Amino acid sequence: MGNCLVAQSGGPTSVINATVAGVVKANQLNPIYETVYGGLHGIEGILQERFVDLTNMTEEENRILRQTPSSALGSCRYKLKRDNIADFEKLFEILKKYNITTMFYTGGNDSMDTVLALSEYAEKHGITGHQFVGCPKTVDNDLVVTDHCPGYGSAAKFIANTTLQTWLDVNVYTREEVFVLETMGRDAGWLAASACLSGKVDVLVLPEVVFDKELFLEQVRKCVAEKNKCYVVVSEGARFADGTYIAAAESKGDGFGHAVLGGAGHAVKEMILSSGAAKRVKVQDLSTAQRCHATDQSLTDVEESFRLGMSAHMRSQDPTFTGMMVGLKRLDTPKYEVEFVAVPAGEVANNVKNVPAEWILPNYAGVTQEALDYMRPLVEGQPVIEYENGLPKYTTPFQYR
Amino acid sequence: MGNCLVAQSGGPTSVINATVAGVVKANQLNPIYETVYGGLHGIEGILQERFVDLTNMTEEENRILRQTPSSALGSCRYKLKRDNIADFEKLFEILKKYNITTMFYTGGNDSMDTVLALSEYAEKHGITGHQFVGCPKTVDNDLVVTDHCPGYGSAAKFIANTTLQTWLDVNVYTREEVFVLETMGRDAGWLAASACLSGKVDVLVLPEVVFDKELFLEQVRKCVAEKNKCYVVVSEGARFADGTYIAAAESKGDGFGHAVLGGAGHAVKEMILSSGAAKRVKVQDLSTAQRCHATDQSLTDVEESFRLGMSAHMRSQDPTFTGMMVGLKRLDTPKYEVEFVAVPAGEVANNVKNVPAEWILPNYAGVTQEALDYMRPLVEGQPVIEYENGLPKYTTPFQYR
Numbered sequence: 001m002g003n004c005l006v007a008q009s010g011g012p013t014s015v016i017n018a019t020v021a022g023v024v025k026a027n028q029l030n031p032i033y034e035t036v037y038g039g040l041h042g043i044e045g046i047l048q049e050r051f052v053d054l055t056n057m058t059e060e061e062n063r064i065l066r067q068t069p070s071s072a073l074g075s076c077r078y079k080l081k082r083d084n085i086a087d088f089e090k091l092f093e094i095l096k097k098y099n100i101t102t103m104f105y106t107g108g109n110d111s112m113d114t115v116l117a118l119s120e121y122a123e124k125h126g127i128t129g130h131q132f133v134g135c136p137k138t139v140d141n142d143l144v145v146t147d148h149c150p151g152y153g154s155a156a157k158f159i160a161n162t163t164l165q166t167w168l169d170v171n172v173y174t175r176e177e178v179f180v181l182e183t184m185g186r187d188a189g190w191l192a193a194s195a196c197l198s199g200k201v202d203v204l205v206l207p208e209v210v211f212d213k214e215l216f217l218e219q220v221r222k223c224v225a226e227k228n229k230c231y232v233v234v235s236e237g238a239r240f241a242d243g244t245y246i247a248a249a250e251s252k253g254d255g256f257g258h259a260v261l262g263g264a265g266h267a268v269k270e271m272i273l274s275s276g277a278a279k280r281v282k283v284q285d286l287s288t289a290q291r292c293h294a295t296d297q298s299l300t301d302v303e304e305s306f307r308l309g310m311s312a313h314m315r316s317q318d319p320t321f322t323g324m325m326v327g328l329k330r331l332d333t334p335k336y337e338v339e340f341v342a343v344p345a346g347e348v349a350n351n352v353k354n355v356p357a358e359w360i361l362p363n364y365a366g367v368t369q370e371a372l373d374y375m376r377p378l379v380e381g382q383p384v385i386e387y388e389n390g391l392p393k394y395t396t397p398f399q400y401r
Numbered sequence: 402m403g404n405c406l407v408a409q410s411g412g413p414t415s416v417i418n419a420t421v422a423g424v425v426k427a428n429q430l431n432p433i434y435e436t437v438y439g440g441l442h443g444i445e446g447i448l449q450e451r452f453v454d455l456t457n458m459t460e461e462e463n464r465i466l467r468q469t470p471s472s473a474l475g476s477c478r479y480k481l482k483r484d485n486i487a488d489f490e491k492l493f494e495i496l497k498k499y500n501i502t503t504m505f506y507t508g509g510n511d512s513m514d515t516v517l518a519l520s521e522y523a524e525k526h527g528i529t530g531h532q533f534v535g536c537p538k539t540v541d542n543d544l545v546v547t548d549h550c551p552g553y554g555s556a557a558k559f560i561a562n563t564t565l566q567t568w569l570d571v572n573v574y575t576r577e578e579v580f581v582l583e584t585m586g587r588d589a590g591w592l593a594a595s596a597c598l599s600g601k602v603d604v605l606v607l608p609e610v611v612f613d614k615e616l617f618l619e620q621v622r623k624c625v626a627e628k629n630k631c632y633v634v635v636s637e638g639a640r641f642a643d644g645t646y647i648a649a650a651e652s653k654g655d656g657f658g659h660a661v662l663g664g665a666g667h668a669v670k671e672m673i674l675s676s677g678a679a680k681r682v683k684v685q686d687l688s689t690a691q692r693c694h695a696t697d698q699s700l701t702d703v704e705e706s707f708r709l710g711m712s713a714h715m716r717s718q719d720p721t722f723t724g725m726m727v728g729l730k731r732l733d734t735p736k737y738e739v740e741f742v743a744v745p746a747g748e749v750a751n752n753v754k755n756v757p758a759e760w761i762l763p764n765y766a767g768v769t770q771e772a773l774d775y776m777r778p779l780v781e782g783q784p785v786i787e788y789e790n791g792l793p794k795y796t797t798p799f800q801y802r
Contacts, residue, residue, distance in 0.1 A: 012573050041575055070569035077574065160792055165693040168471035171798055172413050173478065174442055179689075197792060287685040288580075292566040296696050298791065379791035390699065390780035391561055391598065397572055 001032075002101030002129075004316070006054070006309075007039030007046060008071040008137075009107035009114070013151025014158075014294040015305040016137045017395070018066040019106050020073065022309020024054050025062055032317055037098065040399045042076035042107075043114060047090055051098065052398045061395070066302055067385050068394040069294035080114050088121050095130055102131045102316045104309070108138035108149075112325055113349035119323030133312050134325035134345045137305065139291045141190035144351040145343045146327030150308060151291070153301030153378035156194030158293045159183055159286065160379060166284055167200040167231055178220060178230045178278040182265030182285040185235040189355045191290065192235035194375055196366045202230045203364045205268070207237030208354050211246050213271060219364050221277045230278065234264045295392055299381025304328060304338065311340040336377035402433075403502030403530075405717070407455070407710075408440035408447060409472040409538075410508035410515070414552025415559075415695040416706040417538045418796070419467040420507050421474065423710020425455050426463055433718055438499065441800045443477035443508075444515060448491055452499065453799045462796070467703055468786050469795040470695035481515050489522050496531055503532040503717045505710070509539035509550075513726055514750035520724030534713050535726035535746045538706065540692045542591035545752040546744045547728030551709055552692070554702030554779035557595030559694045560584055560687065561780060567685055568601040568632055579621060579631045579679040583666030583686040586636040590756045592691065593636035595776055597767045603631045604765045606669070608638030609755050612647050614672060620765050622678045631679065635665045696793055700782025705729060705739065712741040737778035 006023045008016055020038065027036050033055075040050040052073075057065070065072060080087055095103065103118070105111050115134040122130055136143050141152035163181060170179040183191040189206030196204060202223045205211060223230040238246045247264045265283040272281050312326045325345045331337045359371035386393045407424045409417055421439065428437050434456075441451040453474075458466070466473060481488055496504065504519070506512050516535040523531055537544050542553035564582060571580040584592040590607030597605060603624045606612060624631040639647045648665045666684040673682050713727045726746045732738045760772035787794045 008573075012570055041573075044575065068569070069566050071573040072569075074575070075573040077576075157791060161696050162690050162694060164792060164795060165470050165695055166689045168469070168473075168795060168798065169413055169689050169693045171801070172409075172442075172472040172476040174445065174475070175478075282689060284688040284690060285686060286690075288567045288570050288683060289563050289685060289687075289690075292570045293563060294566055295562050376790060381791070382786075382788060385783075387783060389777060390558060390782070391565060394565060394569060397569065400572070 001034045003035040003037060003099050004033040004102040004104065005037045005039050005046070005051070005100045006104040007042050008073045008075050009042040009105060009111040010075060010138065011291060012070040012075060013137050013139050013291055014069040014154035014297050015150055015302045016106055017068050017072045018302050018305035019135045019137060019150065019309035020054070021062045021065045022306040023104055023313045024057050026310040026313035027055065030314070033102070037100065038073045038398055041074040042078065043080050044076035044078040045074060046094065047087065049094055064386065064393050065395045066306060067294060067297065067383065067392065069292040072395050072397050074397060074399045079110055080117055082117055091118070092122070092127055092130070101129055102133060104133050104135055104312055106135040106137050108136070108140065108143065109348070109350055109352070112136070112143070112345045115325065115345040116323055116349050119345070122322070131316055131319065131322035133316055133321065134348070135308055135312050136325060136327060136348070139191060140185055140188055142188040142352045142354070143348050144353045145347050147330040147338065148328060148378055150301060150305035152190060153298035154294065154296065155191060155290050156197065156375060157298045157379035158290055158296040159191060159194045160197040161296055162286065163195040163198040163200055163233070167198065170231065170282065171229060176224060176228050176279055178224065178232060178272055178281045180232045180234060180265045180268050180281060180283045182234050182236060182263050182283065184286070184290055186237040187352050189235050189237070192233050193355055193367050193371060195233040197372060197375055197379060200231050201233050201366050203232040204366045205232070205234040205238045205364055206355060206360060207235050207239060208357065209360060210241045211238050216364055217271060217275050217277045220272055224278050232268060234268050236264045238264050295385060297383050297385070298379045299383045300378055302383050308340060315342060402435045404436040404438060404500050405434040405503040405505065406438040406440050406447070406452070406499070406501045407505040408443050409474045409476050410443040410506060410512040411476060411539065412692060413471040413476060414538050414540050414692055415470040415555035415698050416551055416703045417507055418469050418473045419703050419706035420536045420538060420551065420710035421455070422463045422466045423707040424505055424714045425458050427711040427714035428456065431715070434503070438501065439474045439799055442475040443479065444481050445477035445479040446475060447495065448488065450495055465787065465794050466796045467707055468695060468698065468784065468793065470693040473796050473798050475798060475800045480511055481518055483518055492519070493528055493531070502530055503534060505534050505536055505713055507536040507538050509537070509541065509544060510749070510751055510753070513537070513544070513746045516726065516746040517724055517750050520746070532717055532720065532723040534717055534722065535749070536709055536713050537726060537728060537749070540592060541586055541589055543589040543753045543755070544749050545754045546748050548731040548739065549729060549779055551702060551706035553591060554699035555695065555697065556592055556691050557598065557776060558699045558780035559691055559697040560592060560595045561598035562697055563687065564596040564599040564601055564634070568599065571632065571683065572630060577625060577629050577680055579625065579633060579673055579682045581633045581635060581666045581669050581682060581684045583635050583637060583664050583684065585687070585691055587638040588753050590636045590638070593634050594756055594768050594772060596634040598773060598776055598780060601632050602634050602767050604633040605767045606633070606635040606639045606765055607756060607761060608636050608640060609758065610761060611642045612639050617765055618672060618676050618678045621673055625679050633669060635669050637665050639665050696786060698784050698786070699780045700784045701779055703784050709741060716743060
């Protein structure tokens with residue numbers, strides 16, 4: 001009987017650990033692997049043989065792991081390059097040493113490329129007995145083929161909740177005011193678009209639409225004229241026709257030289273103030289909190305992430321199951337339902353799924369009903385979260401135990 | 402039978418509406434007032450006779466009001482100046498016109514000063530039949546006499562949760578990194594200190610302690626050297642010996658001239674980077690969300706806010722009860738318990754309660770166990786929050802109905 005290895009990569013999410021919990025739980029229900037290893041810090045730690053034994057995790061530990069945000073096994077930005085043969089050789093040596101027959105890797109584009117590269121390398125070199133299975137996760141929701149990505153629903157829920165709450169806040173005063181909410185999303189606007197679930201967004205700026213400063217300011221001006229307020233949501237990835245991020249452009253010549261100081265939100269604030277479109281602008285940059293504020297987890301998201309881990313484990317019983325990613329397919333049912341499907345990792349790697357053009361309303365007016373119908377089920381449901389001394393109980397990251 | 406008026410002032414909180422709900426509920430249990438008016442936008446709206454009738458709010462509406470953040474009646478920054486006789490005359494005329502015998506006013510320092518000013522004016526001019534009762538609320542927790550302020554517990558819980566969550570996030574990578582969390586608190590450090598409930602804060606900068614840049618950077622350097630990471634919490638009110646806010650000082654000469662662009666968090670980031678204390682710094686400015694992220698409400702906080710409104714209503718049966726604020730007194734019991742007490746508004750107005758010096762550890766090392774024991778019960782408990790379509794159900798602000 002062989003062992004399996006599960007590791008996490010890329011930016012963390014509020015539910016990424018649920019996939020690990022799913023793999024562990026599936027193996028307890030059907031112990032096809034003797035040991036379930038957790039690899040610390042993704043490929044980077046695996047190359048250093050930094051493993052922990054997750055096999056006999058208790059139900060209590062499993063439950064807490066599911067509600068813990070961020071990557072409990074640690075993550076890495078280390079990219080396995082195809083021409084770095086030494087890395088590949090070392091990795092397969094380690095897999096052999098620990099008798100690891102299946103490696104589950106959770107992550108986004110880059111991680112699916114790693115899954116692809118490893119399975120291709122094995123095939124090319126006639127190495128048998130190792131399977132590589134990808135589990136998608138990314139708050140950005142930008143993977144193709146899968147209907148959506150675990151992690152997105154919870155981030156979207158936090159963003160929509162915060163939009164609703166800050167909209168209420170900005171509306172307490174009678175004074176003229178613009179509120180700017182900045183979300184993540186360097187290439188795709190899914191996170192910014194999720195703010196529209198609140199029904200309170202007046203102006204939405206996505207990376208999918210070339211930023212036209214004058215048109216944008218005109219919308220803000222109109223909105224302020226009409227109701228004295230304007231709620232703007234801007235994606236960090238918003239950019240001009242020449243591809244420059246609006247954040248970078250606005251911070252040019254500021255003497256600082258740090259484009260990161262003021263992000264897209266602050267850039268937009270500068271534009272509004274200096275153009276006189278409004279006299280008062282407040283900015284909220286959701287920053288790191290949007291991908292880890294797990295007290296706002298979506299139940300749908302946690303459960304799908306957990307089941308996806310179970311599905312990946314179960315499918316790996318088939319020895320030909322390698323170089324694949326387990327994705328989500330939305331069924332054509334009146335009530336939202338998904339099934340788990342297997343897709344070649346190569347179809348996912350290095351592609352980006354954008355918000356479809358036909359879902360984006362003109363003049364920065366938000367997204368269509370179809371887009372809202374797509375997002376709504378993903379934020380539904382609240383898990384019962386366990387607390388201790390007033391704060392949520394979280395797993396101590398394995399790398400710090 | 403007379404009527405009463407309840408209005409909200411100052412910056413909103415996650416539980417300020419619960420006090421209004423408490424006044425309304427108390428009057429349903431014991432209808433000593435014929436009508437419970439809600440005054441829109443505080444004094445500003447009252448002077449324009451912008452009233453809504455809250456008397457017969459349903460239990461469902463009451464429940465949703467308690468979970469709704471921000472000021473459902475709207476707020477104002479309008480300060481009733483003692484020499485503006487016209488305002489006072491107009492206000493008493495309106496109270497007479499609507500047969501309002503008691504006015505409940507929720508707010509912070511300024512609002513308690515309004516309560517004081519109105520009751521003094523009535524006494525001085527021999528105007529009888531009107532009572533003015535203050536209900537404290539402020540996320541800043543900076544009112545004297547009362548043990549703590551409704552609104553603080555929920556903000557503290559959101560901050561502590563976010564600290565825990567972002568600490569997990571920043572620890573997923575092996576790289577050297579400093580995380581800086583900026584909280585509100587222009588004069589008092591209660592909000593910044595609440596981050597310490599997470600047990601994850603390495604360096605804490607409060608407005609109560611003069612900011613010594615070199616000493617601060619030394620602590621960051623030490624921490625990074627020890628564990629490759631450093632979690633810094635800084636209050637927006639942190640300032641140098643000469644009283645300059647650190648945010649303002651660092652943005653001098655940047656060509657922008659906007660001290661607000663980068664707050665204290667960004668100022669600290671600049672210091673760390675330019676001194677070489679660390680190579681990578683991430684900033685999260687909690688901004689508006691910290692005072693309205695009601696999906697992280699503390700049950701203790703909501704219940705106290707609600708009961709405080711009830712207590713204020715009940716006490717107003719005594720016709721001599723005016724110019725008073727209803728505060729909270731912590732009992733000397735093993736398990737946390739409070740009683741509601743009446744204190745003269747004059748003792749509260751225009752004073753600030755700081756984090757006591759003896760609760761602050763030297764070298765920016767955080768706060769003492771005593772401070773944690775003070776804060777802990779205030780964040781305890783999670784209310785059952787009602788959701789609809791995946792998002793929390795909130796009251797439509799009365800001014801927009």
